[in-house]
Amino acid sequence: MSKNTPKAIRGTQDIFGADAEAFAFVVETFERVRRLYRFRRIEMPVFEKTEVFARSLGETTDVVSKEMYSFEDRGGDSLTLRPEFTAGIARAYLTNGWQQHAPLKAATHGPLFRYERPQKGRYRQFHQIDAEIIGAVEPQADVELLAMADQLLKELGIEGVTLHLNTLGDGTSREAWRAALIEYFSAVKDQLSEDSQQRLEKNPLRILDSKDGRDKPFLADAPKIDDFLSDEARAFFKAVTDGLDAAGVKWVRAEALVRGLDYYRHTAFEFIPDEGSAAAEALGAQSTVLGGGRYDGLMESLGGPATPAVGWAAGIERLAMLVGKREIFDRAKLVIVPDTGNVEELAWYYTSQLRASGLSVEIAYSGKAKKRIDKARRTDPDAIFFVRERGHAEGNEYLRQGAHMSVIAMDELAEKVGTILGVGKIDWSR
RNA sequence: GCGAUCGUAGCUCAGUUGGUUAGAGCGCCGGUUUGUGGUACCGGAGGUCGGGGAUUCGAGCUCCCUCGGUCGCCCCA
Structure with missing residues (x-):
């Protein structure tokens, strides 16, 4: 690489190969599952006026105060690359009159931007799938959303991940709890970690999930949200958990689980890998795979x-x-290898017929005949179809499967290919 | 923002206590061999050792700065 070549921006990724296929698999599975739950697909702008995020997330949150990609455009407006989906969706809901669709079940996915120190599973441009139900007061909305998340993880084949559930209560409950936490922790402020002393000012709820050993002795006796819940808030949470039980979604109560952003109320949840699981190992410190709540x-x-x-x-x-x-990309089903010379047009004919029939086909046209064969083999296909000059050996087409090779007639090809690939006789007439 | 660690050919890595023209495997390109076209061999291209500075007669190996990667803290998906 020339030292002249510009480098990628820190914290961005160029995804290729198996990683890119895994990425696509996640998105495709999400698209399939959200249709099962009848969530409507929406597309959102990647940037918004800065105030959209500043006002909704809270000016003092880390995301707003030091992690946003904000800039002034040529018209002098302060714009920000979206650091999350929810605020933009809320803005769209209000400005487009989507109230008429309430309750609106919406799903989207795409890139988000946050100026953070890159780490395993954390990037400056990262990507999320997102699901929202707007305009529904019913706890059943929470249940449906969580059921969808649970099914999605199952269909992705992800195991060892558990739903951690909590309630923050309604606005009044939350404020009362918050005040009690401040009072409780202020009494022992000197003994808390530096981080938690700061959290006491900015976000006292966060002290509850501190990992610092100096904080832990005080966590067990800290005020519990349950003691501050209004009757309505308590009933709401019960309806959610009852619904989850009925829907067969496993969950555990996590009293210390809070949300960092100001707009959350009632239900808060995260799907977190079980301790010691392969999932926990794979994710390192970035433990939450899916998180959200009511806002x-x-x-x-x-x-x-x-x-x-x-x-x-x-x-x-x-x-x-x-x-x-x-x-899935690396393994070709069928590779067509034309000999160099006059058979390439014939090979293209076969290839286009098979592709039009819905088969995934690779055609090797790069390099000399020997190279073409080497490359074809390396993809480990179910079959290789050699197209040769007439007069070569006994025929002009060979179909090879595994270590076995046989001569076939042209009119048998459709059936042979279909049989080897297990898709039935191929219809070339389309 | 804080801490730790790493940074040698396209990829994975070797490079002895600093010493002459920086190596291997794979990949790529070319050739030979082989042949129911999964072989073997030969050759070639490709690196200012992340970048800059310092120490030294001399640095890929030491020191400083810087830019990246990785891991942890913070925060969060």
């Missing part, structure tokens, strides 16, 4: 009417790390 307060922060909503997002890269390597 009844968000729409108002954007100047809209009070609108209940729930949603979740999952990092595609993290999910892709858990689905394992996928080599």
Whole structure:
């Protein structure tokens, strides 16, 4: 590589090969599952006015205060590359009159941007799948969303991941709990870690899931949200958990699970790898694979009417790390190898016929005949079809399967190929 | 933002206590051999050893800075 060549931006990735296939598998599975749950596909702009995020996430959150890619455009507006989906979707809901579709079940996926230190499973441009239900006050919305997340993970073949569930209560419950936590931790402030002393100011809920040994002695006796829940909030949470049980979604109560962003209310959840599982090993410190909750307060922060909503997002890269390597591209079903010379047009004829019939076919046309064969073999296909000059050996087409090779007649090819690939006789007439 | 660790050909890596023209395997290109066209061999191209500076007669090997990768903290998906 020349030192003249520009390098990729830090924290971005060029995904290729098995990783790219795993990425695609995650997105394709998500698309399939969201249709089962009848979530509508939406497409969103990658950037918004900065205030969309600043007002909804909270000015003091780390995301807003130091992780956003914000810039001034040529018209002088402050714009920001989306650091998450929810705020933009909420803005779109308000500005497009999507209220008429309420409750709106929406799904999308794409790149997000956050200026963070890159790490395993954490990038500056990363990708998420996202699902939201907007305009539904019912706890059943939470249940449906979580059932979808659970099924998605199952269909991705991801095991050893458990739903951790908590409630933050309604606005009043949450504030009362927060005040109690501040009071409780302030009394022992000197003994807390530096990080937690700061959290006491900015986000006291976060002290609860501190990993610092100095904080842990105080966590067990910290005030519990359950003691601050209003009757309504308690009933709501019970309806959610009852619904999950009925839907067959396994969950565990996680009293210390909180959300970093200001707009969350009631249900908060994360799917987290079980300790010691292969999934936990694969993800390193970035443990959450899918997270979300209810955000009844968000729409108002954007100047809209009070609108209940729930949603979740999952990092595609993290999910892709858990689905394992996928080599579907590397393994060709059938490779067509024309000898150099006058048979290449014939080979193209066969190839286009087979592709039009719906078969995935590779044609080797690069290099000399020997190279073509070597390359064909390396893809480990189910079959290699040699197209040769008339007069070569006994025929002009050979179909090879494994170590066995046989001469076949042209009119048998469709059937032979179909049989070897297990797709029945190929219809070339289309 | 903080800490640790790594950075040699396209890829995976060797490179002894600093010493002459930096190596291997794979891949790529060319050739020979083989042949129911999964072989073997020969040759070739490709590196200013991430970048910059310092020490030294001399640095891929030492020191400093810087840019990246990786892992952890913070935060979060």
